[in-house]
Every structure is written in structure tokens, then in C-alpha cells.
Amino acid sequence: MSSTVAKALTLLDHFSENEPELGLSDLARRSGIDKATVHRMLSVMADAGLVEQRHDTKLYRLGAGILRLARIREKAFPFATVLQPELDLLAQETGETAHASLISGRALATVGICESSKANRVSLVVGEVLPFHATASGIATLAFGTEELSARVLAGPLDGKTSFTLTDPGRLNALIETARQTGFGETDQTNEIDVYGIAAPYFDKTGLACGAVAVATPSHRMTEALRGKIVGAVLRAAQVITSGTGGKQPAGYPETVRKTLSSLPEGSA
Amino acid sequence: MSSTVAKALTLLDHFSENEPELGLSDLARRSGIDKATVHRMLSVMADAGLVEQRHDTKLYRLGAGILRLARIREKAFPFATVLQPELDLLAQETGETAHASLISGRALATVGICESSKANRVSLVVGEVLPFHATASGIATLAFGTEELSARVLAGPLDGKTSFTLTDPGRLNALIETARQTGFGETDQTNEIDVYGIAAPYFDKTGLACGAVAVATPSHRMTEALRGKIVGAVLRAAQVITSGTGGKQPAGYPETVRKTLSSLPEGSA
DNA sequence: CCCTCTGGTTCATTATTGTCAACAGTAGTT
DNA sequence: AACTACTGTTGACAATAATGAACCAGAGGG
Structure with missing residues (x-):
């Protein structure tokens, strides 16, 4: 379970209806991963569209790419x-x-x-x-x-x-x-x-x-x-x-x- | 752009409405990544629920976890x-x-x-x-x-x-x-x-x-x-x-x- | 003004990853 | 049957990419 992508993807599990937006430190604390690591992971996941960062509050949330993927899955x-x-x-x-x-x-x-x-x-x-x-x-x-x-x-x-x-x-x-x-x-x-x-x-x-x-x-x-x-x-x-x-x-x-x-x-x- | 998770996530881009299911070798060829690497990536992504593998045809497709994430995003x-x-x-x-x-x-x-x-x-x-x-x-x-x-x-x-x-x-x-x-x-x-x-x-x-x-x-x-x-x-x-x-x-x-x-x-x- | 949060960045160390090869199973052909 | 060509899967080693402590800068709060 020590794969990098596995750790990155566990970050997604911390989002829920109740907490759709999470901060960097918060996310790092919950996942038990270092801040720097979490930051890098979120950056690349943002590039891929899985998450996105609000420019005003700096909080992260689930990205638009997920909607796209869900559309494909549902269509098929x-x-x-x-x-x-x-x-x-x-x-x-x-x-x-x-x-x-x-x-x-x-x-x-x-x-x-x-x-x-x-x-x-x-x-x-x-x-x-x-x-x-x-x-x-x-x-x-x-x-x-x-x-x-x-x-x-x-x-x-x-x-x-x-x-x-x-x-x-x-x-x-x-x-x-x-x-x-x-x-x-x-x-x-x-x-x-x-x-x-x-x-x-x-x-x-x-x-x-x-x-x-x-x-x-x-x-x-x-x-x-x-x-x-x-x-x-x-x-x-x-x-x-x-x-x-x-x-x-x-x-x-x-x-x-x-x-x-x-x-x-x-x-x- | 040589981050591991980035490469793993690009695999998702190859799924579309026209080709909702892809094989391992096929995916490796398109992405230009080694078969073994793709296999490991898909395995961990399957664990996370982003993709899933059909037990009969061995083909991979987008997983149920995406539906879950999309639900959160849309609800929020x-x-x-x-x-x-x-x-x-x-x-x-x-x-x-x-x-x-x-x-x-x-x-x-x-x-x-x-x-x-x-x-x-x-x-x-x-x-x-x-x-x-x-x-x-x-x-x-x-x-x-x-x-x-x-x-x-x-x-x-x-x-x-x-x-x-x-x-x-x-x-x-x-x-x-x-x-x-x-x-x-x-x-x-x-x-x-x-x-x-x-x-x-x-x-x-x-x-x-x-x-x-x-x-x-x-x-x-x-x-x-x-x-x-x-x-x-x-x-x-x-x-x-x-x-x-x-x-x-x-x-x-x-x-x-x-x-x-x-x-x-x-x-x- | 200090203290403590936040998000973000740097860099040497080390562990993870990519690579390549071989293996097993299936399907089609000869 | 043997051969081929193709799957998905697994192992071992060299090389690369991830790691995490320390550090910045800024925003509030007391």
C-alpha cells in the first residue's frame, strides 16, 4: 500500500458532502502525509482536473474532470x-x-x-x-x-x-x-x-x-x-x-x- | 510532467464514449508507458475505485468510485x-x-x-x-x-x-x-x-x-x-x-x- | 509585536518506480 | 501438435522521482 498514486488517491476520500472543500494543512493532517507531499499531489491532480483550487480561499475541491469521467461511465x-x-x-x-x-x-x-x-x-x-x-x-x-x-x-x-x-x-x-x-x-x-x-x-x-x-x-x-x-x-x-x-x-x-x-x-x- | 501520479492519471484520458473499455497492452501502447508500469498503475487505481477490471474479459473501464465523487461534487x-x-x-x-x-x-x-x-x-x-x-x-x-x-x-x-x-x-x-x-x-x-x-x-x-x-x-x-x-x-x-x-x-x-x-x-x- | 495558524517551497536522502526480461494463458494458423 | 502472436502478469535491478524536515511569507488574533 505504499504506492505513490495510491496515497494520492486516498486524498480524494476525505471529501464528502459535508466537507466539499478542504485546505492543504487539513488534508495533510487527516491523511497523515507530509504537507509538501500533499501539495505536490494536489498540484498534479489539479493539472489532471481531478481537483481544483479556488483562487480566493486557496481551498481544494473535487474538479470538473470528475464530471467528465462520470459522464463517460454513465453513457457507456x-x-x-x-x-x-x-x-x-x-x-x-x-x-x-x-x-x-x-x-x-x-x-x-x-x-x-x-x-x-x-x-x-x-x-x-x-x-x-x-x-x-x-x-x-x-x-x-x-x-x-x-x-x-x-x-x-x-x-x-x-x-x-x-x-x-x-x-x-x-x-x-x-x-x-x-x-x-x-x-x-x-x-x-x-x-x-x-x-x-x-x-x-x-x-x-x-x-x-x-x-x-x-x-x-x-x-x-x-x-x-x-x-x-x-x-x-x-x-x-x-x-x-x-x-x-x-x-x-x-x-x-x-x-x-x-x-x-x-x-x-x-x-x- | 514526469510525476508518477500525473502519468497514471493520463491513462484515464484514453477512455471515451466510443471506447469505454480498454485492455492493458492497448493502454500501454497509447500512453507510451511500459506494460508493467501501466499494470501497476491500473491495479492501484482499481483499488481506489477509479477504474475496475472485468473478470471475464480482463478489460479495464472507469470505476464506480468516479460516480461517487461526481455525486459529491454535484451535490456541493x-x-x-x-x-x-x-x-x-x-x-x-x-x-x-x-x-x-x-x-x-x-x-x-x-x-x-x-x-x-x-x-x-x-x-x-x-x-x-x-x-x-x-x-x-x-x-x-x-x-x-x-x-x-x-x-x-x-x-x-x-x-x-x-x-x-x-x-x-x-x-x-x-x-x-x-x-x-x-x-x-x-x-x-x-x-x-x-x-x-x-x-x-x-x-x-x-x-x-x-x-x-x-x-x-x-x-x-x-x-x-x-x-x-x-x-x-x-x-x-x-x-x-x-x-x-x-x-x-x-x-x-x-x-x-x-x-x-x-x-x-x-x-x- | 509576538505567536500561531495558513499555503507554499527548497533540497539532500532514500525508497519507489520504470525498465526489461521471462512466464503463463488464449486464439488463430499452419 | 507445434508454431505464432497476442494477451495479462510477475520478478529483479538500475535510475529516477518521492519524501519530509526545515524554511518563507502572509494573515489573523491576543
Whole structure:
């Protein structure tokens, strides 16, 4: 992990909706890299258009080049666009916050959000990167992703985000196995306190999971009935997204889903 | 320009709408970098989520992390979203292809396009990076951008894209000066044969040009009347975009525009 | 006026990187 | 089957580019 470009690219991770503009020293402190180094990195990234510096405040922010790249990606492989309507529907059906993510290197990138209309809801920071091991989306993705990916995650560091986070590879693997049986991932407060997550994977054209769509609920509000409703809705949404993006469910998955749905209390799609 | 991250980031420039997926050797050949080096670069960029490799074809494409970053950028500084409707209107008004770009390092990044409905129209490749010195958008942006930027462009290499391209710094500077007088940039076949461009700059909140909106027409179709219509429409669109994105026109600019508009033949906004 | 922030720059040391070669796998041809 | 030509991938060594402490200059604040 000591490659120069890797270090340079981690700088991008510190930008978020809440802090879209960051100063040089600030960025250096957070990343633990020397000021001079950060300055050089930002300079070349500015040249490439990935970031840009405001001439008045000297602060750095994400650049216009990113918009350009995103346009190419979306034009060639529409995802966010076909995904958003389905997210909106999902949030409306369940009454809770829905979001979707894609595998992005060693983590999950949030590529779509639709917040619940309830006053008490789970609110997500746009653009946050989600760890695999502590989120329902991550579990769901790992359960149906490549063997290599889950091995890498199980091997890598498992940060304890909350006291509920599974940091033991064995127990984490058991959770993934459960998801593999049921067809969806489920976690309670493993990434953030008082957040209950239920997520279903969607697949690329080779039948491998490339991300997950999830619904996040305040833990105390979760009931058996709501859980059933969400599971059904999430599984349905994932199927629509899979086919809508040219994906294909792997062998056996439809049966898994059917079995899971029939075991739910009642009232689902 | 021999920084490692710079070289790594140039790899991203080879992706376009036409070629959204590229192989390792192919990428190495185009960039002139050794295969092994490219492989390492792509690996770390894949880790960061900027690119991703398909497990079946081994080809690389732009990754999901870019979508995430674009979301942050758009959420914090909405541009593409507020821009697109105005582009559509502009294309409809003029009957020609309209596009908009932003300063992105050493070049302009195309961040929005609306193609003409005419059969014979100028068609743009989505996601292309435009050189400053050979495009109307570039001239317009330079004319009202920082002194430092135009100096850098005038100093840098001025590739002859066509036989009409101004490769002489002196003559190029004169063209920029003209744009500064009239308030808009104008080029004929300097970037591509048979393409006539007219572009007006929009400004950030400090009154500096941060990009331009342009209309591209087949050269042979250009007439004095059409030219007048386009100039008026482009100037108006740029003003709307400027205010719509929280920008501010620099001192004296409104008068420049007014003077230009009054000298046009007739029939403009 | 001093102190402490900020962004930016310099330069000798050292570790990262580029290079080149070989390797493995696939597809097409002979 | 063997040969070719092409992939993507990995290793080792020489050379280059990254590093980080110290240093500037400027902006506030007390």
C-alpha cells in the first residue's frame, strides 16, 4: 500500500458532502502525509482536473474532470440513472431510507440515495465509502461476489466501527454464509449505532454481485412485520436493477429468493 | 510532467464514449508507458475505485468510485444539473448543437451536450477534453480567466489540430484580445474541419471565467444572420448559467455584452 | 509585536518506480 | 501438435522521482 498514486488517491476520500472543500494543512493532517507531499499531489491532480483550487480561499475541491469521467461511465454503462427511480420507489414502499452501492476497489461506493420522508429517519452522507464487513450491503455483496473478494476482506483489517461490529473473520464468514442462504444481507448497528440494514445484491452479466441495494431503518423501529416488508421490497428492487442494467442472476438464486419470500410473515411483492 | 501520479492519471484520458473499455497492452501502447508500469498503475487505481477490471474479459473501464465523487461534487456545487436545461434550450433556439465545458486542469472538460435535431449537425464525442487554443470555448474562457492561465496556455505547446489552428502565440493572443472586446469567443475550423464555434464564458462568484457555453455549426451553413442569432443566444445562456450557479459577472462585462448585442443585425434576445 | 495558524517551497536522502526480461494463458494458423 | 502472436502478469535491478524536515511569507488574533 505504499504506492505513490495510491496515497494520492486516498486524498480524494476525505471529501464528502459535508466537507466539499478542504485546505492543504487539513488534508495533510487527516491523511497523515507530509504537507509538501500533499501539495505536490494536489498540484498534479489539479493539472489532471481531478481537483481544483479556488483562487480566493486557496481551498481544494473535487474538479470538473470528475464530471467528465462520470459522464463517460454513465453513457457507456448507465447505472445511476436506471437505479434512481427504483430507489425512489423502494423508499416510498418501505417508508425508510433506501440507498445503493457498487464495488469500488476495497470498499463500497454509494451511488444513489433516496431518504425516507419520516422525520425520524436514517440519514446518509452522500458520497461516503462503506466498509464491506460492517454493512448489510457489504455482506450481501460478499455473499454473491467472487471468492477472491471475500477472501481479501476476511484477511484484511476489520475495524470495529461500533461495539456490535463483527471483527472476527470466522463469525463474519458465518454471517456471509447466512446471507448466501437467505439471498440478502442483514446487520444491526454494526456500522453505526441504532441503524438496522437490510440489503439485496444485484448482479452483472456474468452472474456475480457487483453491488447491493439496501434499506436502512432506525433499529428501535424494526419489527417482524416491517422486516418482512423490507426484505420483500429490497429483493424485488434488486431483481429489477439486475435486469435493468443487463445483469443476470446466478444459478440457484431465484429459488433462494422464492424460498425466503415464502417464509416471510405476509404482505410482500 | 514526469510525476508518477500525473502519468497514471493520463491513462484515464484514453477512455471515451466510443471506447469505454480498454485492455492493458492497448493502454500501454497509447500512453507510451511500459506494460508493467501501466499494470501497476491500473491495479492501484482499481483499488481506489477509479477504474475496475472485468473478470471475464480482463478489460479495464472507469470505476464506480468516479460516480461517487461526481455525486459529491454535484451535490456541493450543482453545475451539470443547472446547466443541462439551459443547454437544451440553447440547442432548440439555434437549431444547432450546444455544449458546455469547465476548466479542468490544462484543458477544458465537456460537462454537458445537447445535439441539434438537424440531420447534418456537429456531433461531439461525450467526455472529450478540448484544447484551449483551438476552440471557441477555450478562447472565451481564456479571455476572461486568470492572467496566469492564459500565460500558461500561450507558453505551452500549441498543437496544430487543423491547418487553420493558430499555433503562433502572438496571433492567438490577438484572437483572445478580440474575444475580450466582444465578450465571446469565435473560431472557424481551428479544432476540427468544417466546424464553426461560438462561445460565451460564464463566471464564478469572484468574476473569473470558469468555463464556456458554445454552439457548434457546420461551417458552410454559417451566415451573418445565423451568426447574430447564435451570438445573442449564447450570451444570454451564459448569463443565465452564471447567475444560476451563483456566479457574478466581472466589472464592465455587461456593457461589453450590451454593446455587442446592439451591433448585431437583428432578431436576438 | 509576538505567536500561531495558513499555503507554499527548497533540497539532500532514500525508497519507489520504470525498465526489461521471462512466464503463463488464449486464439488463430499452419 | 507445434508454431505464432497476442494477451495479462510477475520478478529483479538500475535510475529516477518521492519524501519530509526545515524554511518563507502572509494573515489573523491576543
